[in-house]
Amino acid sequence: MTDLLAAIPEAPEPDWATAFRMPIVECGEPMEALGTSQGFLVWPAYHRLGIPNALPECHARAGVFARLLQAAKLLPDGLRLVVLDAWRPFAVQQHLYDTLYDILRQHEPNADPAELTRRTREFVAPPSTRAEAPSPHLTGGAVDISLCDQDGRWLDMGSLFDEATPRSYTRHYEDATDGHGRAIRDRRRLLFNVMREVGFSNLSSEWWHYDYGDQLWAWHTGAPAAIYGPAQVPSLEQLWRQQLHNLRP
Template sequence: MNEPNRAIPAFAEPDWAQVARIPVADCGEALSSLRLAPALQIYPAYRHLGIPEAVDDCQVRQEVFERLLRAAECLPAGLVLVVLDGWRPIAVQQHLYRTLEAAMARHHPQANAATLQRLTRQFVSPPSTDPQAPSPHLTGGAVDVTLCDAQGRWLDMGSRFDEVGPRSFSAHYETAAADDGAALAIRDRRRLLHNAMLEAGFSNLPSEWWHYDYGDQLWAWYRGQPAALYGPTAPPSLEGLWQQQLAERFASPT
């Protein structure tokens, strides 16, 4: 990997209104399960947290699958990429947003609706299945990741996954004091993860060291792409597959 210890830039938060205006030209890639990928560790975090309707797998678009494998190859020997979440049902997105917004309202009782939305969306996107402005995780292009060692021990990344505070910002530890060994070690782990993911073509949400995107509108925003590759999607249902197979089988000859 090129420059694995390259500093993490302090990017500004995206202009969400402009992000939502980026065209979506869905390429039609299917979702793929990461469960059997030997180079990755899978830990469906929201299922383990007992979030209603959270799935027990991590599924992503096929190109995201390939790029995660590429990112894993960029890591130094002894480090393993852990995937905590990929495609997310709309019910989970609604639960996360509603719960965090309510918590923000309790801690900021004077805040108006616009302020509460700004504070909440730093860490959870508003739920949306709009084909032209979907929540990132509903596209199969957003992933949440961390690192563990070869024995499966999670590394200290400086904050908990989904922690809502300044330590969650990707570049938070870039200002660590030169004599603070623990903070510098966290900084270097974040740099390893960040640079491996960017080397594989992902972009990072600055307020979440664990959140990376490929192919969705956030990726297009940070990568300067003219359009997103992925809109909202979902795993195919058995009924849907049967209907498709029957339609193909009994299609009238042309």
């Protein structure tokens, strides 16, 4: 069993070009609604924030759901996981990427476009629906999570969810010397270690972002291939068509 307060190791920024070249051997796991869980809380952040096309429910692959339940059971008494986002429609991914890029460009109008792209990618993955290189959240393998107490009150994690500043880097508080900073450090360590214990990898620029089964996870962990490619939350029409198709002799 991993020490749940072990230090968070240093990790490089993702090499997106290399990660997107990782092979995908799709395992066919279904997507599941996370809001039915009794083991953790779900708060669909982008829907609550009014982001266009964001869904009122969080969906993820069955294997991700199972590992979230395992991680929740590893937490000390009185703490709970909160899922903020999981599978994400492409329109939402594009909106987040474009919006952050434009804000950074307005803030620093003389910045080099390549540097703006790099900084945008720290907090929003490049939008892609390509079968061989989908954005992590489009696979159902990526989740954004935080911690709350037993009554559902958010814990201070040192930055806001999706805050585009260095405070969001997972290791930002590792060298904290004051009591408040050390408390944040320990919460981030706890979240990091329970998620790693059940098989997730973390995006080093976002303390809240974890992957399982997608190309970013394969790149981080050294797995030979990703097991999740692009996924969809099926509409009722699609379900009816599939059901009728399955009835054919």
